[in-house]
Amino acid sequence: MSLSSTNLRVQNGRYSLKEKTAIISDKNDLSMNDMLVTKELHLLSVHHRRGQNKVIFEAIIPLILCSFCPFFVRSVVYICTHANGSLLDFFKQISTQMTLKQVLEHFFYLQWHWPSAIIFFLFISYSILMTLLLPGEKYHGPVTDYGHVPEYKDNGFSYYLISLGLFVILTAGLKVFGLTPTYIYDNFEQFLSTLNTFAFIFCLFLMLKGKYFPSTREYRSSPNWIIDFYRGVELYPRIFGVDIKLITNCRFGMLAWALLSAIFCMKAFELYGYADSSLVTCILTVVYLTKFFWWESGYMKTMDIIVDRAGFYLCWGCLVWVPALYTLPSYFLVSHRQQLGPTLTFLVLLLGFLSIYINYDADRQKLHVRRTNGNCFIWGSQPQLIRAKYRLLNGNESESLLLANGYWGISRHFHYIPELVLAFLWSCPNGFHYVLPYLYVIILFILLMHRAHRDDQKCKLKYGQYWLDYCEKVKFRVWPGIY
Ligand SMILES: NC(=O)C1=CN([C@@H]2O[C@H](COP(=O)(O)OP(=O)(O)OC[C@H]3O[C@@H](n4cnc5c(N)ncnc54)[C@H](OP(=O)(O)O)[C@@H]3O)[C@@H](O)[C@H]2O)C=CC1
Ligand SMILES: CC(C)CCC[C@@H](C)[C@H]1CC[C@H]2C3=CC=C4C[C@@H](O)CC[C@]4(C)[C@H]3CC[C@]12C
Numbered sequence: 001m002s003l004s005s006t007n008l009r010v011q012n013g014r015y016s017l018k019e020k021t022a023i024i025s026d027k028n029d030l031s032m033n034d035m036l037v038t039k040e041l042h043l044l045s046v047h048h049r050r051g052q053n054k055v056i057f058e059a060i061i062p063l064i065l066c067s068f069c070p071f072f073v074r075s076v077v078y079i080c081t082h083a084n085g086s087l088l089d090f091f092k093q094i095s096t097q098m099t100l101k102q103v104l105e106h107f108f109y110l111q112w113h114w115p116s117a118i119i120f121f122l123f124i125s126y127s128i129l130m131t132l133l134l135p136g137e138k139y140h141g142p143v144t145d146y147g148h149v150p151e152y153k154d155n156g157f158s159y160y161l162i163s164l165g166l167f168v169i170l171t172a173g174l175k176v177f178g179l180t181p182t183y184i185y186d187n188f189e190q191f192l193s194t195l196n197t198f199a200f201i202f203c204l205f206l207m208l209k210g211k212y213f214p215s216t217r218e219y220r221s222s223p224n225w226i227i228d229f230y231r232g233v234e235l236y237p238r239i240f241g242v243d244i245k246l247i248t249n250c251r252f253g254m255l256a257w258a259l260l261s262a263i264f265c266m267k268a269f270e271l272y273g274y275a276d277s278s279l280v281t282c283i284l285t286v287v288y289l290t291k292f293f294w295w296e297s298g299y300m301k302t303m304d305i306i307v308d309r310a311g312f313y314l315c316w317g318c319l320v321w322v323p324a325l326y327t328l329p330s331y332f333l334v335s336h337r338q339q340l341g342p343t344l345t346f347l348v349l350l351l352g353f354l355s356i357y358i359n360y361d362a363d364r365q366k367l368h369v370r371r372t373n374g375n376c377f378i379w380g381s382q383p384q385l386i387r388a389k390y391r392l393l394n395g396n397e398s399e400s401l402l403l404a405n406g407y408w409g410i411s412r413h414f415h416y417i418p419e420l421v422l423a424f425l426w427s428c429p430n431g432f433h434y435v436l437p438y439l440y441v442i443i444l445f446i447l448l449m450h451r452a453h454r455d456d457q458k459c460k461l462k463y464g465q466y467w468l469d470y471c472e473k474v475k476f477r478v479w480p481g482i483y
Contacts, residue, residue: 232311
């Protein structure tokens with residue numbers, strides 16, 4: 001497909017491809033890689049383009065998701081603690097024991113609990129301050145259509161380690177005053193409803209900010225506010241120099257995930273003494289998130305950051321969805337005690353570490369091949385490479401290496417398998433009596449299968465025949481022999 005000869009209007013009708021090409025051609029100082037990402041972004045935005053008459057139809061799914069997700073999150077947490085993990089009990093309670101007011105409150109999940117709000121604001125202020133103050137080398141995200149180059153400080157790993165250290169110190173300090181972080185477990189529902197209320201107001205603010213005071217020219221405003229609320233308007237919103245996506249996704253969402261798992265584990269110890277199942281879940285989660293923060297600068301170049309905008313999907317997702325649903329395996333263990341015993345403890349930990357390692361190693365293999373331009377060994381032999389050519393938006397040609405052996409020869413997204421296995425492993429200490437603790441695995445499965453499909457589409461658009469050649473060589477998308 002010759003991109004430069006196509007003159008297509010982008011969704012909001014702000015600029016055509018010809019106009020874009022002209023803008024990009026002016027950017028003589030951009031590197032090839034930057035151009036590549038510019039083209040990717042363009043391809044993805046073209047992919048998402050719809051006719052104006054579809055706008056209303058398109059708003060239906062976002063509307064359902066924005067109204068249903070908070071209800072879903074609340075119900076799940078409620079079922080864990082008040083309905084003995086049973087969906088049936090929950091529906092019985094809703095239909096027979098709750099007043100209409102209670103059902104509506106349950107549905108909208110918009111409540112404010114001051115102690116939770118204070119904890120949240122202290123936490124988010126801490127995250128922002130540390131992000132600004134901690135030293136770190138500067139690095140850049142890919143250049144955008146309008147030539148914006150997001151700049152970040154590589155201090156995610158030190159932020160994570162210091163935060164874990166401070167958490168331990170704070171826990172010991174609070175004990176002196178008869179306080180404990182497990183207060184959050186005891187008030188988790190209020191905590192989540194406060195987060196939910198804040199996240200809704202915040203997403204509304206982000207939408208209005210994007211429409212009227214965008215930080216960069218990288219914003220996409222549609223005539224439909226529901227779509228804008230859900231998908232977001234701005235790609236790189238900043239408030240007083242603070243990058244919103246970095247704060248919500250990494251510095252809040254991922255740290256909250258680690259700390260909540262630790263808090264739930266502490267609560268289990270408070271209740272039952274030594275609780276091996278909670279410990280296993282907590283250790284695996286914390287180690288996995290250590291890996292995440294080690295690789296945070298890589299995450300800032302993924303689809304979540306360069307394609308998805310700061311709206312309900314991403315920001316509400318990281319502020320509410322992640323703390324509530326991603327921590328479910330450890331939350332459930334507090335009210336449903338399980339004993340693993342030393343053999344299973346050892347086995348689950350071992351397999352968990354192995355999964356984290358394989359997931360990390362697959363990411364590393366791909367990066368290593370590209371960094372060395374193929375002058376390396378993959379599992380002891382020469383790498384099998386496809387030198388995939390693609391055309392940049394300014395018409396120039398560039399090349400990427402596609403690895404077709406090692407993990408990337410087993411299937412095209414093999415690294416999602418250890419990610420799923422790990423999720424299963426930190427959920428399985430819950431035993432097999434309930435489905436709820438496996439909700440994270442189920443959600444992750446759907447998310448990753450959809451992501452694999454989305455990524456394949458992106459690569460097909462970008463590399464054309466080269467990608468088809470790779471697909472011919474490596475037939476399966478995720479599951480060897482199956483899919
Ligand atoms: N727990 C959770 O909720 C989730 C976790 N994750 C994890 O995040 C990490 C990142 O995943 P994700 O963001 O999906 O991105 P990936 O690591 O899957 O990277 C995909 C990109 O890699 C490049 N690529 C594809 N095939 C090859 C190949 N054969 N050789 C070389 N390069 C190739 C392409 O980019 P290019 O344009 O550069 O060629 C492609 O777009 C993973 O570890 C994943 O498991 C992801 C989603 C959800
Ligand atoms: C229906 C919606 C509210 C769903 C919200 C989804 C988002 C919260 C998640 C979408 C993609 C997720 C992530 C992608 C990659 C990641 C790398 C991994 O190593 C850690 C987890 C994560 C950052 C993960 C976090 C949640 C999402 C942003």
